Amino acid sequence: MTNTYVTDITHYLNESGELAEMPAAARKLASFLGLLIDAASQVMPIADHDTRIRCRKRGCQGSIRASLPTHDSEITWHCPVCGLNGMIHKWQGSKWDRSGQAEEGNADRSQEKPKPAPKYTPREGQYLAFIYYYTKLNRQPPAEIDMQRYFQVTPPAVHDMMLKLEKRGFISREPGKPRSIRLLLMREELPDLV
Numbered sequence: 594m595t596n597t598y599v600t601d602i603t604h605y606l607n608e609s610g611e612l613a614e615m616p617a618a619a620r621k622l623a624s625f626l627g628l629l630i631d632a633a634s635q636v637m638p639i640a641d642h643d644t645r646i647r648c649r650k651r652g653c654q655g656s657i658r659a660s661l662p663t664h665d666s667e668i669t670w671h672c673p674v675c676g677l678n679g680m681i682h683k684w685q686g687s688k689w690d691r692s693g694q695a696e697e698g699n700a701d702r703s704q705e706k707p708k709p710a711p712k713y714t715p716r717e718g719q720y721l722a723f724i725y726y727y728t729k730l731n732r733q734p735p736a737e738i739d740m741q742r743y744f745q746v747t748p749p750a751v752h753d754m755m756l757k758l759e760k761r762g763f764i765s766r767e768p769g770k771p772r773s774i775r776l777l778l779m780r781e782e783l784p785d786l787v
Contacts, residue, residue: 600681602681631689631691633670637662638662639660642659643658653672653675657670658673717758720740721778723740736772763778
């Protein structure tokens with residue numbers, strides 16, 4: 594039997610629309626749902642769209658697929674590998690709702706010149722995407738230990754990557770100051786987080 598999550602995202606938020614104080618497991622689920630809202634609302638309408646967000650079920654390497662036919666409907670999602678699935682209600686107007694930005698972006702794109710893609714490796718791109726999403730969800734940049742846990746690598750590997758990203762001009766940071774990483778790229782220049 595697979596788990597089905599039927600969620601009202603407002604249950605995870607405080608009066609100001611930020612993530613409320615809650616146990617770590619609930620916060621992880623809320624952060625995961627926030628990523629899904631962000632991914633689905635920026636490309637709506639969609640049906641069975643690959644969000645490139647890794648499934649949250651332990652040991653599963655699947656990529657979550659989402660559907661969002663209209664702005665008024667709920668977001669449905671599922672993992673085609675393990676069958677984990679769910680539905681997100683009342684996502685409209687949350688801090689992760691990008692539907693308005695997607696519509697504005699589509700209108701403005703016809704007049705914009707395409708920007709050259711930054712030259713980073715796929716691995717560097719994943720670190721940059723992680724920094725973006727972590728900062729967006731938690732309202733503070735990640736610490737190196739957060740990246741170590743997510744990418745399941747050693748502390749020196751994360752530190753070396755931060756030095757490389759800083760040297761290449763993708764991030765800025767204050768050495769010795771925790772959570773001082775600042776992304777110097779726009780969201781459009783980043784890959785999806787897988």
